[in-house]
Amino acid sequence: MLEIRDLVAGYGGVPVLRGVSLDVRAGEIVAVLGANGAGKTTLNRAISGLIRPDGGSIGFEGRALAGLSAPDIVALGLVHVPEGRKIFPNMSVRENLELGSYRRAKANRAANLERVFAIFPRLKERTGQSAGTLSGGEQQMLAIGRGLMAEPKLLIMDEPSLGLSPLLVEEMFALVARIAADGLAVMLVEQNVVQSLDLAARAYVLENGAIAMAGAAGTLKRDPTLMTTYLGL
Template identity: 70%
Template sequence: MLEVRDLVAGYGLTRVLEGVSLEVGAGEVVAVLGSNGAGKTTLNMVISGLVAARGGEVRFAGDRITGLAPAQVMARGLIQVPEGRKIFPNLNVRENLELGSYRRAKANRARNLEKVFATFPRLRERVAQPAGTLSGGEQQMLAIGRGMMAEPLLLILDEPSLGLSPLLVEEMFALIRRLHADGLAIMLVEQNVAQSLDIAGRAYVLEHGRFALAGRAAEVRENPELKRAYLGL
């Protein structure tokens, strides 16, 4: 479904990605792991069209999407829930969710809104509240809900557990499991290694802009290289 081939990208004189290749198949959960600064968020930004690729290509559902504008990428069903949530703090919860279907699945807006509220009853309680006043966990729910409003074919989740309490982290991973059970393909970009490997089928470990490890989640977990890639030993 998603194919990334030899992707090179960076900012100014800094090269962040030095030839990265990965694949996410239909209905798969793929974890992309890596410590801070490994290039995880840059990878997402290039896939979504917010940062230009300097080499290589990204294909989605068979078509080359490298160089497309972010709006065109998401219009094809490749939806990213970004790191730091990036919700609209000055808009209320309902407005945030409705803008999720600004370009895609607009006709099903009412139905999908009900679906999101069924998944996140907390959001229904706060429907008229400005999103900036929500707690961190609620903001993360809102960001995912906004992504769901566009009926994603592939959902990229960038650090969904970042800054959440351990209890909410559990809840978040349970949710990802549920989305996967519904047949959604998910690329989970995380620092939280253990829990990500628990739910992912396959995993990639990013280190200094390259994949140091790739394979089935169970194998990656047992690989001594994992610790080295993480701790830089």
């Protein structure tokens, strides 16, 4: 579904990603792991059309994404839930969710809204509440729900557990598993190594803008060098 080959990207001519190659297949969860500064967010921004790559290629369902704008990429079904939630704090929960279908799946807005409320009942309880007054966990649910409103074929989730309590982290990973159980492909970009590897089928480890390790999640989880050498844990 997603095919990245030899991707080079950065800012102001300074490379962050140095020849990254990875794949996400239909219906699978793939984890992309790495410490702060490894290049995870730059990778997400390049895939989503928020920055223009300096080299390499990105393909989605056989179509090259080079030159496409971020809205055009969303329209294809590749949806990015950004790090830090990026909700609209002064708008209501419902308004935030409805904006998720602005570029894609507008005709199915009502049905998708009910689907999101079924996954996140707490959002339904707070439909008219200003998004900025939600707890951190609820804001993360809102960000994911907004992404689901676009009927994604592939959902990129950037650090969904960031800033959450251990209990909410457990809940968040359970929700990701539930979403993926319906056949949605998920690229889970995380620093939370153990739980990401428990959830994913395959994983890639980014270090200094390059893929340092890749393979089946279960195999990587048993690799003694993963935590110490590449993630600094």
